[in-house]
Amino acid sequence: DGGITQSPKYLFRKEGQNVTLSCEQNLNHDAMYWYRQDPGQGLRLIYYSQIVNDFQKGDIAEGYSVSREKKESFPLTVTSAQKNPTAFYLCASNGREGSTDTQYFGPGTRLTVL
Amino acid sequence: RKEVEQDPGPFNVPEGATVAFNCTYSNSASQSFFWYRQDCRKEPKLLMSVYSSGNEDGRFTAQLNRASQYISLLIRDSKLSDSATYLCVVGGGTSYGKLTFGQGTILTVHP
Numbered sequence: 001d002g003g004i005t006q007s008p009k010y011l012f013r014k015e016g017q018n019v020t021l022s023c024e025q026n027l028n029h030d031a032m033y034w035y036r037q038d039p040g041q042g043l044r045l046i047y048y049s050q051i052v053n054d055f056q057k058g059d060i061a062e063g064y065s066v067s068r069e070k071k072e073s074f075p076l077t078v079t080s081a082q083k084n085p086t087a088f089y090l091c092a093s094n095g096r097e098g099s100t101d102t103q104y105f106g107p108g109t110r111l112t113v114l
Numbered sequence: 115r116k117e118v119e120q121d122p123g124p125f126n127v128p129e130g131a132t133v134a135f136n137c138t139y140s141n142s143a144s145q146s147f148f149w150y151r152q153d154c155r156k157e158p159k160l161l162m163s164v165y166s167s168g169n170e171d172g173r174f175t176a177q178l179n180r181a182s183q184y185i186s187l188l189i190r191d192s193k194l195s196d197s198a199t200y201l202c203v204v205g206g207g208t209s210y211g212k213l214t215f216g217q218g219t220i221l222t223v224h225p
Contacts, residue, residue, distance in 0.1 A: 031211045033211075033213075035215075040122070040217065041217050042118070042201065042215035042216050042217040042218060043158070043201075043215040044215075045212065045213075048211070048212065050211070058212075088155075090157055090158070094211045101146065101205075101211055102146070102148060102160055102163065102205075103160075103211070103213055104160070105157035105158050105159070106157060107156070107157050108156070108157050110155075
């Protein structure tokens with residue numbers, strides 16, 4: 001099946017620890033994105049990558065890091081510098097819907113800092 | 115001012131009702147427009163793209179008014195399964211592929 005997978009589904013972290021969230025896609029999409037969603041709020045862009053070995057900061061990149069060594073993979077590391085990391089993290093990739101580029105999402109990872 | 119603004123609701127409607135959601139956006143250079151649906155604790159899923167000429171998909175109709183920077187979604191004959199959060203999403207105008215999301219409008223359809 002083609003799609004976007006994220007793991008783990010739930011993640012618990014102690015304060016001061018770095019954690020890495022996985023995102024893989026087999027849709028052959030060039031562009032990939034990471035968002036976070038807090039309760040009652042819209043999605044906010046953390047980082048995005050248009051192509052392998054290139055990525056750009058989004059609106060809330062502080063305390064996060066990414067890599068894009070392979071087209072299929074775009075892992076996100078939540079570092080100890082992120083002050084409020086508890087959130088729902090969503091990965092997306094960009095595909096074609098008719099004549100419009102649009103984004104398709106993975107199932108998300110819920111991160112809780114204990 | 116938020117880049118994309120929606121009435122957060124919640125909207126509580128009976129089955130069979132018609133309900134309309136509105137959304138405004140601030141970036142006049144925006145080029146792509148969408149409605150996504152998000153079920154509780156799930157990822158957003160594309161409901162429909164929105165075109166200047168307006169478009170319809172079954173019970174759902176989307177409209178775009180570029181002059182007023184306004185997007186709407188109309189749901190006719192509401193079903194219980196339509197209960198979800200509806201996200202207004204705007205793209206283009208700046209970075210490649212970047213989308214800006216509204217906070218979402220909560221819809222609950224009751225029997």
